[in-house]
Amino acid sequence: MNSDLGPALAVQGVTHRYGSRVALKDVRFEVSEGEIFALLGPNGGGKTTLFRIITTLMRPTSGDAQVFGHSVRDAPHAVRRKIGVVFQQPGLDPKLTVFENMIHHGRLHGMLGGTLRNAADALLAQFGLIDRKKDYVETLSGGLQRRVELAKALLPRPEILFLDEPSTGLDPGARIDFRNELKRLRSETNTTVVLTTHFIEEADHADRVGVIHEGDLVAIGAPDALKKEVGGEVLTIEAGDPESLRAKLEEMFSCEVKSVDGSLRAEMRDAHAAIPKIAEAFPGEVRSITLGKPTLEDVFINKTGKRFIDADEDLPEARKS
Amino acid sequence: MTPYMLCMGTIWQREIVRFVRQRSRIIGAFGQPVLFWLLLGSGFGRNFRYAGGGGEGYLEYFYPGIIAMVVLFTAIFSTFAVVDDRKARFLQGVLAAPVPRSAIVLGQVMGGATLALLQGVLLLIATPLAGVPLNLEAAIASVLVMGLIGFTLTALGLLLAWRIESTQGFHSIMNLLLIPLWLLSGAVFPVAGAHPLIGLVMQVNPLTYGVAALRRTLYLSAPDAVANLPGLWLSVLVMIAFGGVCFSLAVRTAERSEG
Numbered sequence: 001m002n003s004d005l006g007p008a009l010a011v012q013g014v015t016h017r018y019g020s021r022v023a024l025k026d027v028r029f030e031v032s033e034g035e036i037f038a039l040l041g042p043n044g045g046g047k048t049t050l051f052r053i054i055t056t057l058m059r060p061t062s063g064d065a066q067v068f069g070h071s072v073r074d075a076p077h078a079v080r081r082k083i084g085v086v087f088q089q090p091g092l093d094p095k096l097t098v099f100e101n102m103i104h105h106g107r108l109h110g111m112l113g114g115t116l117r118n119a120a121d122a123l124l125a126q127f128g129l130i131d132r133k134k135d136y137v138e139t140l141s142g143g144l145q146r147r148v149e150l151a152k153a154l155l156p157r158p159e160i161l162f163l164d165e166p167s168t169g170l171d172p173g174a175r176i177d178f179r180n181e182l183k184r185l186r187s188e189t190n191t192t193v194v195l196t197t198h199f200i201e202e203a204d205h206a207d208r209v210g211v212i213h214e215g216d217l218v219a220i221g222a223p224d225a226l227k228k229e230v231g232g233e234v235l236t237i238e239a240g241d242p243e244s245l246r247a248k249l250e251e252m253f254s255c256e257v258k259s260v261d262g263s264l265r266a267e268m269r270d271a272h273a274a275i276p277k278i279a280e281a282f283p284g285e286v287r288s289i290t291l292g293k294p295t296l297e298d299v300f301i302n303k304t305g306k307r308f309i310d311a312d313e314d315l316p317e318a319r320k321s
Numbered sequence: 322m323t324p325y326m327l328c329m330g331t332i333w334q335r336e337i338v339r340f341v342r343q344r345s346r347i348i349g350a351f352g353q354p355v356l357f358w359l360l361l362g363s364g365f366g367r368n369f370r371y372a373g374g375g376g377e378g379y380l381e382y383f384y385p386g387i388i389a390m391v392v393l394f395t396a397i398f399s400t401f402a403v404v405d406d407r408k409a410r411f412l413q414g415v416l417a418a419p420v421p422r423s424a425i426v427l428g429q430v431m432g433g434a435t436l437a438l439l440q441g442v443l444l445l446i447a448t449p450l451a452g453v454p455l456n457l458e459a460a461i462a463s464v465l466v467m468g469l470i471g472f473t474l475t476a477l478g479l480l481l482a483w484r485i486e487s488t489q490g491f492h493s494i495m496n497l498l499l500i501p502l503w504l505l506s507g508a509v510f511p512v513a514g515a516h517p518l519i520g521l522v523m524q525v526n527p528l529t530y531g532v533a534a535l536r537r538t539l540y541l542s543a544p545d546a547v548a549n550l551p552g553l554w555l556s557v558l559v560m561i562a563f564g565g566v567c568f569s570l571a572v573r574t575a576e577r578s579e580g
Contacts, residue, residue, distance in 0.1 A: 057416060083417070085417045089410035090409075091413050093339070095338075095339050096335065096338065096339075105414065107331035108331060108420055109419065112322065
């Protein structure tokens with residue numbers, strides 16, 4: 001419906017600095033209408049900064065982002081009419097009931113009267129919240145609050161939905177529910193979804209993933225395509241003396257072997273065939289060999305030379321905001 | 322209804338609903354000043370003589386001052402709520418909605434002013450105890466003035482609250498700026514008889530005119546008792562002008578705020 005206005009989201013060379021610290025470096029990408037797009041990266045990598053920029057809460061130091069052709073820099077008001085936002089920290093008023101929160105939000109978006117009440121009821125029913133509608137939000141579990149949050153964001157029928165770390169604080173069951181909800185939404189209303197996450201398995205369910213590390217967009221593409229780029233299979237080897245084994249393995253298979261966090265990691269086409277060869281050639285040196293298909297974690301390691309979890313710990317949460 | 326009014330209205334309504342649901346806020350904004358009034362007023366009793374005034378006791382003199390304090394505290398508590406909303410990230414959701422920031426600020430200010438006014442009305446019940454000769458006309462005029470002071474002080478509070486990150490930070494601003502503003506407004510002691518320097522500060526303090534307007538409306542039927550205060554219309558005009566400045570500055574601050 002908006003194809004004439006260009007992509008749902010176009011991030012155009014966004015750079016952002018907090019004082020001397022560079023949070024985002026010339027980030028560029030586009031998201032098409034109807035796509036589910038995940039921004040994957042460790043905490044503190046720049047995701048939340050980018051999120052605040054594309055939801056019009058913060059102006060980038062330089063560059064621009066456009067939502068259906070409207071610039072967040074020059075026309076934030078027009079952008080706000082198109083977007084629904086679910087922030088990482090719940091934006092509900094705990095002292096109001098579920099229904100009051102919905103009504104309040106609807107009015108901020110120019111809805112009122114019976115139309116608003118019916119729309120709110122329909123969404124609460126759809127999210128299985130109708131029997132909690134008169135309860136104060138503070139009495140709801142974290143998972144239920146998230147659902148109210150999503151229902152609230154959908155009330156004005158946004159064309160694009162932005163979600164910041166939607167899975168944080170949800171148990172695995174609730175995560176799956178939430179993910180299915182997003183997919184249903186896309187198939188029923190063609191709503192574009194852009195979410196940030198530091199959960200690899202969550203990014204796996206997106207149509208496309210952008211990997212952000214230390215303010216750089218280091219990879220972008222469909223999860224499968226990104227994994228294929230890494231190589232056929234991944235071998236992880238635990239050894240008594242990883243450094244000497246690394247050199248020997250590189251010579252033997254003439255491929256790059258990376259040392260990540262005390263274990264060795266090699267991407268090869270027929271890694272499974274290499275396992276017996278390694279076991280025979282270096283008895284006693286090898287403690288264990290694991291064979292795996294590449295994951296988005298491997299994509300991250302391949303692009304940054306760091307394990308995802310370590311990068312996550314490098315940068316304390318506090319630096320995000 | 323225009324989207325602007327709708328937004329302002331829903332924020333206004335929320336301010337009031339939240340206030341009613343938080344009993345500690347009612348106690349803080351209303352109970353505390355009333356307690357002050359009764360203790361201080363009866364303590365000073367007849368030892369206090371209003372220089373140049375009639376023979377009123379401190380309970381009577383302090384009564385309009387305590388209404389001003391209730392209004393001030395209500396405004397402060399309303400602006401605390403804004404700092405809390407930012408901390409709890411509630412405000413983010415409001416800022417990401419397609420509404421002008423001025424509608425948000427206006428809703429917040431109207432909320433604060435309404436609460437101040439309602440509590441002022443409650444305090445009017447105590448006029449016989451204070452010995453203030455109140456009639457209906459004076460009561461209506463006083464309530465309007467309370468609303469005006471409430472609007473101005475909430476706008477002043479918001480102007481600060483939209484810049485401040487923590488409630489602790491707001492506490493120190495409150496102690497350093499807002500409480501002295503009230504102390505030096507003629508609410509606690511009259512300008513006449515104060516140290517000349519203090520007297521000068523009191524004369525340029527906008528809240529002095531708010532308290533003067535309140536005294537003048539309370540004593541509408543006995544204007545002689547407040548004859549040496551600034552005139553009613555001058556006082557009201559000063560409050561409107563100061564309120565307008567605070568409000569536009571608060572809107573500008575909100576427009577620049579990144580939530």
